[in-house]
Amino acid sequence: MKPMQYVIRGGRTLNGEVEISGAKNAIVAILPxxxxxxxxxxxxxxxxxxxxxxxxxxxxELGAIVEKIDSRTYRIDPRPVQGWTVPYASASxxxxxxxxxxxxxxxYGYCRVSLPGGCPLGDRPIDQHLKAFNKLGANAVVDRGxxxxxxxxxxxxxxxxxxxxxxxxxxxxxxxxxxxxxxxVIENAAKEPHIxxxxxxxxxxxxxxxxxxxxxxxxRGTKHLHGTSYAVIPDQIEAGTYMVAAAATGGxxxxxxxxxxxxxxIIDVMQSIGVKIEQYDDAVRVYVDGPLVKTNIKTRxxxxxxxxxxxxxxxxxxxxTGTSMIKEGVSDARFQYVEELRRMGADIQVDGKVAVIEGxxxxxxxxxxxxxxxxxxxxxxxxxxxxxxxxxxNIFHIERGYADMVGKLNALGADIHKEAAPIDNSAEADxxxxxxxxxxx
Ligand code: EPU
Numbered sequence: 001m002k003p004m005q006y007v008i009r010g011g012r013t014l015n016g017e018v019e020i021s022g023a024k025n026a027i028v029a030i031l032p033x034x035x036x037x038x039x040x041x042x043x044x045x046x047x048x049x050x051x052x053x054x055x056x057x058x059x060x061e062l063g064a065i066v067e068k069i070d071s072r073t074y075r076i077d078p079r080p081v082q083g084w085t086v087p088y089a090s091a092s093x094x095x096x097x098x099x100x101x102x103x104x105x106x107x108y109g110y111c112r113v114s115l116p117g118g119c120p121l122g123d124r125p126i127d128q129h130l131k132a133f134n135k136l137g138a139n140a141v142v143d144r145g146x147x148x149x150x151x152x153x154x155x156x157x158x159x160x161x162x163x164x165x166x167x168x169x170x171x172x173x174x175x176x177x178x179x180x181x182x183x184x185v186i187e188n189a190a191k192e193p194h195i196x197x198x199x200x201x202x203x204x205x206x207x208x209x210x211x212x213x214x215x216x217x218x219x220r221g222t223k224h225l226h227g228t229s230y231a232v233i234p235d236q237i238e239a240g241t242y243m244v245a246a247a248a249t250g251g252x253x254x255x256x257x258x259x260x261x262x263x264x265x266i267i268d269v270m271q272s273i274g275v276k277i278e279q280y281d282d283a284v285r286v287y288v289d290g291p292l293v294k295t296n297i298k299t300r301x302x303x304x305x306x307x308x309x310x311x312x313x314x315x316x317x318x319x320x321t322g323t324s325m326i327k328e329g330v331s332d333a334r335f336q337y338v339e340e341l342r343r344m345g346a347d348i349q350v351d352g353k354v355a356v357i358e359g360x361x362x363x364x365x366x367x368x369x370x371x372x373x374x375x376x377x378x379x380x381x382x383x384x385x386x387x388x389x390x391x392x393x394n395i396f397h398i399e400r401g402y403a404d405m406v407g408k409l410n411a412l413g414a415d416i417h418k419e420a421a422p423i424d425n426s427a428e429a430d431x432x433x434x435x436x437x438x439x440x441x
Contacts, residue, residue, distance in 0.1 A: 002420050006392045006406065008383035009415040010365050014251035016412045020239045020258050021047035021403040022072070022232035026194035028096035029171045030201050030232060031055040031076070032103035034064070036179060037205050039227030040077040042069070046232060047403040050396070054094045058086055062104075081107070088114040088145060094400075098126060098168060101147055102175030105133060110150045115142065124332075128162050128169035135160045136173075136180050157182030157221055165190050165301040170217070171198055177219040178207040186217040192302040193262045197233045204228040236262040237308045238402060241377045243267075243286045244312045245409065247275040248319055248385040252287035253412060260284055265305040269297055269313060273320055294322030294359055299329045306330075311337045311378035318346040319385055320359040328353040337375030340368040344382050344390065362387065369393040373401040380405065384414055393421050 022045035032055065034041050046052055048071065056066050059076060062083035067075040084104050091097035091114035104111030115126070130147070133140040135158040138151040157180045160173050170190040175198075177184035189195070191213050199212030205225035211217045239258040246253035247270060260267075260279045267277050267284070272295040278285040294317065299307040307330035317324040318341060328334050335350045342348065343366040347358035365388030370376030376398035383390030392398075395418070398405060406416045 005421040008390045010386035012413050014246050014249045014412040017254040018242050018408050019256045020234045023235040024401045026197040027232050029099045029198045032099040034076045035078050035103040035107045037225045042075045042229040044073045044231040046072050050400045058090045084108050084111045086113040102172035105149050105176045106179035109154045113147050128166050129172045132160045132173035155180040157184040159185045162188040180221040184219040189215050189217045201230050204230050234258050240266040240309045244316050245381045246286040248316050248381045250288045254285045256283045292320035294324040296325045298327040308374050311374045315378040315382040317357045324357045326355045336371045365390040367391045370397040373397050
């Protein structure tokens, strides 16, 4: 397929209401989790993003029957599943394919899943995932790019202490742990809202998981899990992205279908920049009635400021006045978008995991390229606020995690269209696409 780009005519103020979709980082674990169930499940509030398409394709390849009920609802019947291997061709399309390891191990006590590969966000090992599987009594080894996980007598509940706070390994330990015999205790667990959502989904099938959202999670293994109907939580990062976009354009936007509690650290940082935010039960209103000013931020695991909002907030700080400092405390390499923002007139210096932003109060439209999902979101925000036209290449990154971003922004008053990327960019973009597909977040 021909590479596409977004063309943004910047300088338009965003006004109105936007509805947030289901959370990407929850649904990519919930879909594999269906494999643990003995009956069909109905999943609601499923975001229309390409990571969902890939997850559903893997489920189908394994033998599940996937039925689309409406644009946001799927019925999935895992009973016919017989497959236990996820090959490179499927697993390499999406980082989150590693959740099929925990889910298939829980279902069968063994599986073979291709490694998701490296990542443009730096070194992202899966040693803690393998540690969890080994603690549960499996033998998890990596052989020629495949994680080969076997257990001679089925998996058994165990005490798992993670050496670092990791979302992926916590989710995988939960996925396998619900079917392990006896009690599993996960310590130093990640606390993100999507961890709680996965646990709530599994509990709605009859699993016995306690403590999700704290750093100690206790799971009593359950033999049989029954069918359920479950709505995915709203996407905290999508909400934060629209909140920043509203502020960057000096607009006034009601961001609907959110859980304000999940947005606390984002709200806190935005308020320190001078953005006004009103909170309601399931919505937040964002507007600007004064100057945007510098701030200092460190990204941390939940409930700290999320690394997945760091590029977007950097774009906003380019539009503020004063010198801001951002310390990246989660990912190894999350400043690759800086070079692209510099094309738009940003003044950002990066030294290792620290970026110093000289806010100039403005940006200028330019041709740029998304190097990962949130980098793409930051460029969208920069393009909306910039004077002139911005063309964003490699938009497949953005479409992996944002449902209908162009439609939602245009409904708020933006001027964005999607068109074929110029031919001379295409070969390069194709090369990057091949590479990035193996390294998706
Ligand atoms: N880590 C290890 N060993 C492991 C696992 C993680 O050393 O076995 C390290 C990583 O290298 C990293 C840190 O622990 O430095 C945190 O990694 P984590 O496991 O928490 O991240 P992840 O599961 O790979 C998920 C999200 C990311 C998000 C991070 C942090 C999914 C599919 N991905 O990644 O989302 O940035 O948690 O919150 O849930 C995005 O949505 O744009 C995105 C990249």
